[in-house]
Amino acid sequence: MGSRGVRAAAAQQAIEGLRELAGAGLTAEAVFRRADELLREVLAYDAVCWHTADPATGLVNSVLSDDLSLDSFEEAVRLEVWTDDPATFPKIRRSGVRAETLSRVTQGRPERAVRYREQIVPAGFGDEMRAAFDAHGGMWGCAAFMRAPDRGPFLGRQRQLADTAARHLGNALRASHLPPGGEAVGGAGVDAGPAVVVLGASNRLLAVSGPAEDLLARLADPSRTSLGLPTAFAMAAEHARRTACGLPVPQSKIRIQARDGRWYVLHASPLQGSAAGEVTVVAAPATPADAMPLYLSAYGLTAREQEVALLLVRGCDTRDVSRLLAMKPYTVQDHLKSVFAKAGVASRRELIARIMLGGGH
Structure with a gap:
């Protein structure tokens, strides 16, 4: 077998390994670490930074990297939020592809990108x-792969492989957001109420409410960063500052799931009458309206199946669903069978209990 055949066989083996991750019951961190084992050689990268994201907005809410120094991570957050660079994660999503290289999108002139000049080159890549x-329909995570300058730009076949890998990693991360064992988690403790933190201009922690200390620990990133608090809080704060400047943002809130399976929603706003740049971030348990669509998406339900399931939660019967969604009753029943199978339940009552408790209520 020639070198091309060897590369193709290695790439196929990596993809098969990634496909299996969706049914492995792994945490997001474990998904990333296994993906690194499968992809590092075939994609030929020297460093990688993995992120989970709020699936509804695509906003990054955690970071994991064993390769990169995160001693100036506040600068990376600032660049991610404020810089209109080529090949940002939102632009990649809108482009219709799942993976893109800086060299390709800049037509061989990566120095056009602020991120390249201020972050990538100083880090030695x-x-x-x-x-x-x-x-x-949701972005469950993302990653940035970097290679040493002497290795040249990523090749087209590597970008195509990363594009295919991204689809399987999306499914694996979606599955990782299910409660452990597929069981409801609503009884796994009682929340002490909203947690409040105050962040300075560089997103360093200035003050916390009592419940915030415990929540910050439960939402901590897999990798330690210079921020000293979860990435989601800094991202929420930076987007609040953009809003205050009259600039567009995907949404004013960020969702994040704790290790116990509960969803939390972070709202941020500039602190009035304080030093410039200070922001208050309030983290509260997700309401059913916030949590249920994410939970249903985590089960792999299609958009139509989610509509059917949400109507059931609101107390609608088959006839109501048929009328409200302009479906034939037998079509509704077909959707219900698929919903039950994906959620691992056998009845509407069990489905409603699973959804409500799965959202942390």
């Missing part, structure tokens, strides 16, 4: 390839 891990 050349080309960067980014991938967005979408599945069932």
Whole structure:
């Protein structure tokens, strides 16, 4: 077998390994670490930074990297939110592909990108390839792959492989957001109420409410960063500052799931009458309206199946669903069978209990 055949066989083996991750019951961190084992050689990268994301908005809410120094991570957050660079994660999602390289999108002139000049080159790297891990309409995570300058830019076949890998990683991360064992988690403790933190201009922690200390620990990133608090809080704060400047943002809130399976929603706003740049971030348990669509998406339900399931939660019967969604009753029943199978339940009552408790209520 020639070198091309060997590369193709290695790439196929990596993809098969990634496909299996969706049914492995792994945490997001374990998904990333296994993906690194499968992809590092075939994508030929020297460093990678993995992120989970709010699936509804695509906003990054955690970071994991064993390769990169995160001693100036506040600068990376600032660049991510404020810089209109080529090949940002939102632009990749809108482009219709799942993976893109900085060299390709800049037509061989990566120095056009602020991120390249201020972050990638100082860290000792050349080309960067980014991938967005979408599945069932949500972006569950993303990654940035970097390689040493002397290795040249990423090749077209490597970008195509990353594009295929991203689809399987989206499914694996979606599955990782299910409660452990597929069981409801609503009884796993009692929340002490909203947690409040105050962040300075560089997103360093200035003050916390009592419940915030415990929540900050439960939402901590897999990798330690210079921020000293979860990435989601800094991202929420930076987007609040953009809003205050009259600039567009995907949404004013960020959702994040704790290790116990509960969803939380972070709202941020500039602190009035304080030093410039200070922001208050309030983290509260997700309401059913916030949590249920994410929970249903995590089960892999299609958009239509989610509509059917949400109507059931609101107390609608088959006839109501048929009328409200302009479906034939037998079509509704077909959707219900698929919903039950994906959620691992046998009845509407069990489905409603699973959804309500799965959202942390």
